[in-house]
Each structure stands twice: as C-alpha cells, then as structure tokens.
Amino acid sequence: MSNPINYITIIIVLTTISNYTNHPFALTSDGLSLLSLKSAVDQGGATAFSDWNENDATPCSWTGVSCSNISAEALTFSRVVGLSLAGRNLRGYIPSEIGTLTFLRRLNLHDNNFFGSIPDQLFNASSLHSLFLYNNNFSGTIPKSLCSIRRLQNVDLSNNSMSGSLPKYLRSCRELKRLIIGGNKFSGEIPAGVFPELANLEQLDLSDNAFSGTIPEDIGELKSLTGTLNLSFNHLKGELPKSMGDLPLTVSFDLRNNDLSGEIPQSGSFGNQGPTAFLNNPLLCGFPLKKSCKNSAEGLGGEGGSTVEGNVGRRDSKKGIKPGLIVLISVADAVGVAFAGLLIVYLYWRNKDSGKGCSCTGKGRLGGNEKSHLCAFPCIGKFPGTDSDLESDKGGGGGGGGGSSGVNGGDGDLVAIDEGFDCEIDELLRASAYVLGKSQLGIVYKVVLGNGMPVAVRRLGEGGEQRYKEFVAEVQAVGKVKHPNVVKLRAYYWAPDEKLLISDFISNGNLASALHGRTGQGSTLSWSMRLRIAKGTANGLAYLHECSPRKFVHGDIKPSNILLDHDFQPYVSDFGLNRLINITGNDPSSTGSLMGGALPYFKAIPTDQPNNYRSPEARVAGSRPTQKWDVYSFGVVLLELLTGKSPEFSSPTTSTSTEFPDLVRWVRRGFEDEKPLSDLVDPMLLKEMHAKKAVLATFHVALACTEQDPEIRPRMKTVLQNLEKIGA
Structure with missing residues (x-):
C-alpha cells in the first residue's frame, strides 16, 4: 500500500503548478483573490470587470491589474503588483481576501462608492506601499494593522466618512511619506509623540475634520515635510507652537477656520506665511494678520x-458721536468728493485738447505708423520690423527686421525688476532688433542695447488695460525668481496698448535644436552633456516648485522651453507666461504651443501637433495644472535625452506605431520585454558604453516620473536628488 504522505505531496505539487504556471486549466491564487472583489461589488462592475474571467490562466490582462515577474527558488511567477480601478463608479466593499495578494504594491480605488470599514486583513499584503482610497464612503477607524507594513509610504483616505481619533500607533509607520485624511469625521486631540517618529513624512493633511485641543509641540520635528501642512477647518485651540517655525522654509501652513489664539510667532517658517494661512481664527493676532x-x-x-x-x-x-459732529463729517466728505470730480474732469479735457487729434494710445504700437511721432506726448523710439514683416516671419532662426516704424510708448513705464538692469524705454525701442519668432503668444525680438548687451524682448499684446494691478503682481512674482537654471526676467513695460517682457538672451538655442538639429540631422550631445542638462533642468524646476514665491507650476515643460548657453548649461523659460498672456487678453490654447517654445525661437513646431509631453491628466479639458504635470513632462524630456527620439513628431517605432503610440509606452514595453539597452538608447550614446550603468539609472528615474497615476510620481525635489546620485 502506498504511503498516504506521498499522495498529499503530489496534491500539493499539482496545486502549486496549477496556481503559478500559465497552464489554462486553473486561475492563479492571485486571480481568485481578485474575483472576491468582483463579487463584493454590486454596482458599476459590469464595465470594470467585463474581462475578469475565471477561466483565464492569470489575471494579468484584466482591466486595472498590473503584474510583474517574481523569481523564487529558480522559478519565475507572474504576480499581481498593482490594482487600479479609480473613478469607475463602483459600489461595494473591500473583501479581506485582497490581503492575500502578498506582492501587491499599489491599491488605487479612489473616486468610487466603496463603503464599510477598511479590513485589518488588507494589510497582510506585506508589499503594499501606496493606498489611495479617497473620495469614497468608507467608515470606521484607521485599522490597527496599518503600520504592520514596513514599506507603506502613501496613504490617502481623504473625503470619506471615517471617524475616531488619530491613533498613536501611526508612529510605527516610519517609512510613511504622505498621510492624507482630510474631509472625514476624525475627532479628539492630535496626539504628541507621533511626529518625531515620522522622519520621512513629506505631506500631512488633517483638514476638515473635528480635531480639537492644541497643536502638539513636536509637530516641528517633521523635518522632511514639503508643500502644505494642512490643519484647516478643525476645532484646534490654544497658541501656535513656536516649534512650527523649525519646519522647512518651503512649507506652507493652512490653519484656517480653527479656534487658535495668541500672537503668531515670527521665527523661521512663520516669516514665510501669508495672511490666508491664519484666516478665521478670531483670537489670533500679529503679523501677517492686520490685527x-x-x-x-x-x-x-x-x-x-x-x-x-x-x-x-x-x-x-x-x-x-454727537449729531453735530456727524453732520460736519458728512459735509466735509461731500466737498472732498466734489473737488476730486472737478479735478478729474479738468485733467481729462486738458489731455484731450493737447492731443491735437493724435492719440498716443491709438495705432502707434510696435509696427505702427509714423504719425504717432506727432503726438503731444511723444510716441518714443523706433523698433525694426513693420507689421507686414512680422506677419511674414514665421519664427525662423533670427535675422534682421525690416524697415523702421513708429512705436507708441504711450504713457507707460519701463520698470526694472533687476537692480543691475539700467535702460530707458527710448534706448530699448531704438536699439538694433531682430525678430526671432512669432505666435499668438507674442512676438519675440533679440535686442542689442547701446552697451552691447543682448536681451530678449517679448511683446505680449495690446489688451488687458483694465487688469494693470493683476499684470504687475504677476510680473513681480515672476521677477522674484532668481536661480542659475531659470531664465531671469530683467524688466517689463506696461502701457494700455503695449506690454513687453525683457529677459536674458540665452545664446545657444534650445534643447530641441541641440537634440535634433535644425534639419533633423541628429544630435552630437555627449552623455555627460545630456546628464548635465537633465540635472540643471531638474534643479530649476525643483526651485520653481519648492522655493519660488508662488511655488510655480510651469505647465509646459518640453525641450523647446529649455534653453542652453555655450557651456550647455540649461535654463528653464516661459514659466508664468500663460497667466500673463491671459491677462493681456490673448488665448494660449488657440495655438497649442509657442513656435520653438522659449526665447529664442530656433525651430517652429506645427501648432496642430499634439503636445505629447503633457501628462495624461493634463490632457483632460478644464483640468487644473499641478506640479505633477511638470514631473511627467520632465520624465518625457529625460526619455528624449536617453533615446534621441522626439514624441512631438512621430512614434519611436514604425511598424508597430499603432501599438505604441507614444515614447513613454514604447520605453516601458521595451523594459517589460527585456530588450537590450542598445535597442532603446540614442545610437550616439552607444559609443560611451562606460556610461551604461548611469544611463540605466536615468531610465528608472524617467519611468518613475512618467507613472500614469500622479500620486505615484515623485516630487521634483526627489527627482533632483536621484539624478544627483548618478555620475557621468
């Protein structure tokens, strides 16, 4: 009689084979666990789960499921590493069986109608590092087993119906980078002793709950915090802890709508906050509040x-106040108003009479007519290039302008933002100038001043006279940006019918020309040059995101907006431009992109080309720009530096272009198919095989930047740090 133990062994072996091979007679254990989710959804699953078939060998081709090959004991299995069913209008609950997906890294079910509590068993998925369940109807408390996962980095449970207190055991989530639980029903005091343990926490959002008590003193120990510390719309009281001033200077506070009291400290990070950070706290006082x-x-x-x-x-x-005093004050006010009115009428008629039929705010703009020189207020200066010349110039590589024509300085002002810039408007407008490019986003000139200094002058247009203060505020914010990898704005000119921006002229073209040449003949950029350009661009973008006064979102990162000097140092340009164009009345969306991008224009890109540098969410009409847009776009630029292929003009492949319609997907598929590196990189780089390790590391940075889910993408600060670790 055979040993029964042998039968048991055979059964176990057969079960293992049926679970982890691609043999069609049985679905893997990961697939069975996922089917439990399908069963737990009672609404909206018809579309989302239409291809979830229990007769499949693996779930890796199912909608929303991502797999990766996992090696163990000389065997390779395909295991589920990602589940993303966001925004599918699903109604149901999360079954505990999802916790058996031991290799699951990302669970993304946000923007659905899931309800019930989050099961403790979910965190048996020991590889989980990102949990995005926001905008659902989850209830209950934060599970105790949440921090049992060592790798957990991103938790977003915002906009649900969860309740209870903020548990002290959160201090065990030592790898946590983002904790976002705003828009729930959490209450009680924010416990002390949690934040000193969260050394990696970058984002904390406890807003729109019912937290009470004081802000713990040790919140100032969140040394990795970036972005906004959001404690708004709670019931927090007491004085602001001075330790909050120890937070990084780039951190913004949002403490609105609480019951905080006392004087706002003036140390450290407190000095960088605006008044909106403290609004609707009736008992708070001191700068920057006007109280x-x-x-x-x-x-x-x-x-x-x-x-x-x-x-x-x-x-x-x-x-x-006595009645007689009230009457006296009223009479004085009436007299003052009448006097002001008479003064305005007098000035109006005087200016009108002095014009002698010629308006300095009429047609005499850049490219206008000579009649404007006859005005009582002289329409100062000359500027090469008539209207007809500019209409015919579609943004080629420089060249002289046409004949001279009148320029209306109007009653505008040339305002120097940089103290080292010394130029009068008449000198600027009479200087030698060359048209570099034109689009509906403005005409750009290279202007050589009297001292031989070249500058770039962008003419924004003639509208926006009713939005002067808004224009000036925006220009001043852009002008405050000072970084060696960002184009510097030197001055601006504003008149009712003319707006100009004067910035540094960067002499060696842009990255698009350097990579592809003026006629598409290819690039001669070495690997060390490309890595230097990548690091410098990342440095400039990280500064715009983290350290600039407005924490700018660029919104249009691409090689034509990355300028190069003769040492191939990069300069990010055109940040804040779309906002200024909108103020002046032009419509940036009507052209899609600037011809050749930034200053100067060396190569025109057809306006009907799709912008394949934009992130997937940026292509949705009406979406609001975020910093993660820029991260994605920078990732595409990195891929272009690595592959030498431009996503703007054609697919990197020819025979399979319908299958891989963009550069990001082509590179990802290449890595998934384990193609040799020589099939992916620019042939120019094959001569530098010593750089193989660095090139491969840069590919990984680029792929992280171009994740489909914006929550997964790193911040530019992190991207820069990762690039700095890569040697040339």
Whole structure:
C-alpha cells in the first residue's frame, strides 16, 4: 500500500503548478483573490470587470491589474503588483481576501462608492506601499494593522466618512511619506509623540475634520515635510507652537477656520506665511494678520490704544458721536468728493485738447505708423520690423527686421525688476532688433542695447488695460525668481496698448535644436552633456516648485522651453507666461504651443501637433495644472535625452506605431520585454558604453516620473536628488 504522505505531496505539487504556471486549466491564487472583489461589488462592475474571467490562466490582462515577474527558488511567477480601478463608479466593499495578494504594491480605488470599514486583513499584503482610497464612503477607524507594513509610504483616505481619533500607533509607520485624511469625521486631540517618529513624512493633511485641543509641540520635528501642512477647518485651540517655525522654509501652513489664539510667532517658517494661512481664527493676532496684539489684549478703546478703530470704539462705548459732529463729517466728505470730480474732469479735457487729434494710445504700437511721432506726448523710439514683416516671419532662426516704424510708448513705464538692469524705454525701442519668432503668444525680438548687451524682448499684446494691478503682481512674482537654471526676467513695460517682457538672451538655442538639429540631422550631445542638462533642468524646476514665491507650476515643460548657453548649461523659460498672456487678453490654447517654445525661437513646431509631453491628466479639458504635470513632462524630456527620439513628431517605432503610440509606452514595453539597452538608447550614446550603468539609472528615474497615476510620481525635489546620485 502506498504511503498516504506521498499522495498529499503530489496534491500539493499539482496545486502549486496549477496556481503559478500559465497552464489554462486553473486561475492563479492571485486571480481568485481578485474575483472576491468582483463579487463584493454590486454596482458599476459590469464595465470594470467585463474581462475578469475565471477561466483565464492569470489575471494579468484584466482591466486595472498590473503584474510583474517574481523569481523564487529558480522559478519565475507572474504576480499581481498593482490594482487600479479609480473613478469607475463602483459600489461595494473591500473583501479581506485582497490581503492575500502578498506582492501587491499599489491599491488605487479612489473616486468610487466603496463603503464599510477598511479590513485589518488588507494589510497582510506585506508589499503594499501606496493606498489611495479617497473620495469614497468608507467608515470606521484607521485599522490597527496599518503600520504592520514596513514599506507603506502613501496613504490617502481623504473625503470619506471615517471617524475616531488619530491613533498613536501611526508612529510605527516610519517609512510613511504622505498621510492624507482630510474631509472625514476624525475627532479628539492630535496626539504628541507621533511626529518625531515620522522622519520621512513629506505631506500631512488633517483638514476638515473635528480635531480639537492644541497643536502638539513636536509637530516641528517633521523635518522632511514639503508643500502644505494642512490643519484647516478643525476645532484646534490654544497658541501656535513656536516649534512650527523649525519646519522647512518651503512649507506652507493652512490653519484656517480653527479656534487658535495668541500672537503668531515670527521665527523661521512663520516669516514665510501669508495672511490666508491664519484666516478665521478670531483670537489670533500679529503679523501677517492686520490685527494688533496690543489691541486684542486691551480691547477696543482700551488704555493706550492708538489706532483709529480703538479711539472710535472708546468714543462709542462711552458717549457716542454727537449729531453735530456727524453732520460736519458728512459735509466735509461731500466737498472732498466734489473737488476730486472737478479735478478729474479738468485733467481729462486738458489731455484731450493737447492731443491735437493724435492719440498716443491709438495705432502707434510696435509696427505702427509714423504719425504717432506727432503726438503731444511723444510716441518714443523706433523698433525694426513693420507689421507686414512680422506677419511674414514665421519664427525662423533670427535675422534682421525690416524697415523702421513708429512705436507708441504711450504713457507707460519701463520698470526694472533687476537692480543691475539700467535702460530707458527710448534706448530699448531704438536699439538694433531682430525678430526671432512669432505666435499668438507674442512676438519675440533679440535686442542689442547701446552697451552691447543682448536681451530678449517679448511683446505680449495690446489688451488687458483694465487688469494693470493683476499684470504687475504677476510680473513681480515672476521677477522674484532668481536661480542659475531659470531664465531671469530683467524688466517689463506696461502701457494700455503695449506690454513687453525683457529677459536674458540665452545664446545657444534650445534643447530641441541641440537634440535634433535644425534639419533633423541628429544630435552630437555627449552623455555627460545630456546628464548635465537633465540635472540643471531638474534643479530649476525643483526651485520653481519648492522655493519660488508662488511655488510655480510651469505647465509646459518640453525641450523647446529649455534653453542652453555655450557651456550647455540649461535654463528653464516661459514659466508664468500663460497667466500673463491671459491677462493681456490673448488665448494660449488657440495655438497649442509657442513656435520653438522659449526665447529664442530656433525651430517652429506645427501648432496642430499634439503636445505629447503633457501628462495624461493634463490632457483632460478644464483640468487644473499641478506640479505633477511638470514631473511627467520632465520624465518625457529625460526619455528624449536617453533615446534621441522626439514624441512631438512621430512614434519611436514604425511598424508597430499603432501599438505604441507614444515614447513613454514604447520605453516601458521595451523594459517589460527585456530588450537590450542598445535597442532603446540614442545610437550616439552607444559609443560611451562606460556610461551604461548611469544611463540605466536615468531610465528608472524617467519611468518613475512618467507613472500614469500622479500620486505615484515623485516630487521634483526627489527627482533632483536621484539624478544627483548618478555620475557621468
């Protein structure tokens, strides 16, 4: 009689083979676990799960499922590593069987109608590092087993119906980078002792809950925090802990709509906050709020109060204002208004009479007519290039302008943003100038000043006269950006019918020309040059995202917006331009992209070409720009530097272009199919085989940047750090 143990062994072996091979007679264990989710969904699953077939050998081709080959004991199995069914209008619950997906790294079910509590068993999926369940109807508390996963980095449970307190065991999530639980029903005090343990936390959002008590003093120990610390719309009270000033200077506070009190500290990061960070906290006082702590302490009209509000308050509380005084004040106001009106009428008629029929705000703009020189207010200066010349120039490689024509300086001002820039408007407009390019986003000139210094002058257009303050505020914000890898704005000119931006002229063209040449003959950029360009561009973008006054989103990163000097140092250009164009009344969306991108224009890109540098979410009409847009676009630029292939003109493949319609998918498929590196990189780089390790590391950075899910993409700060680790 055979040993029964042998039969058991045979059964186990057969079961293992049926689970982990591609033999069609049985679905793998991962597939069976996923089918439990299909069974748990009672609405919306008809579309999402239409190809989830229990007769398949593996679930790797199912909608929303990602797999990877896992090697163990000389065997290779295809295991589920990602599940993404966001925005599918699914209604149901998360079954505990999902926790048996031991290689699951990303679970993305946001923007659905899932309900019930998050099962503790889910965190048996020990490889999980990203959990995105926001915008659902989950209830219950944060599971105790959440921090049992060592690799967990991203948790977004915002906009659900979860409740309970913020548990102290969160301090065990030591690898956590993002904790976002805003828009729930959490309550109680924010416990002390949690934040010192979260050394890697980059984003914390506890907003729109019912947290009470004081802000713990040790919150200042979140040294890796970036972006916004969001504690708004809670019931927090007490004074602001001074330790918050120890947070990184790039961190923005959002403490609105609480019951905080006392004086706002002025140390460290507090000095970088605007008034909106503290709004709707009635008992808060001090800078940047327009509320004196002295008045708050003494009360309106208290002893020693020196403000008008204090004196009026004291007068009202004691005696009130006498009727005779009220009449006197009213008469004085009426006389003042009448006088101001007469003055305005007088100035209007005087200016009109002095014009002698010639308006300095009429047709005499750049490319206008000579008649404008006859105005009483002289229409100053000359500028090469008539309107007809500019219409015929479609953005070639420089060249002189046509004949001279009148320029209307109007009653505008040339305002120097940089202290080292010394130029009058008449000198600027009379200088030698060359048309570099034109589009509906503006005409660009290279202008050589009297001292021989070349500058780039962009003419934005003639509209926006009603939005002067908005224009100036935006230009000033752009002008405050000072970084060695960002094009510097030197000055601007504003008049009702003319707006100009004067910036540094970068002399060696742009990255698009350097990579592909003016006639597409290819690039001679070495690997060390390309890596230098990548690092410099990442440095400039990281500064715009993290350190600039507005924490700018560029929104249009591509090689034509990356300028190069003679040492091939890169300069990010055109940030903030779309906003300025909108203020002046032009429509950037009508052209798609600038001809050749930034200053200067060396190569025109057809406007009907799709912008394949944009992230998937950026291509949705009405979507709002985010920094993750820029990260994706930079990732595509990196792939272009590595492969030498431009996504703007054609697919990297010919015979399979319908299967791989863009550069990102082509590279990803190449890695999935384990193609040799020589099939992916620019042939120019094959001569530098010593750089193989660095090239491969850069590919991984680019692929991380071009993840479909924006939450997965790293911040530019992290991208820069990863690139800096790569040697040339």
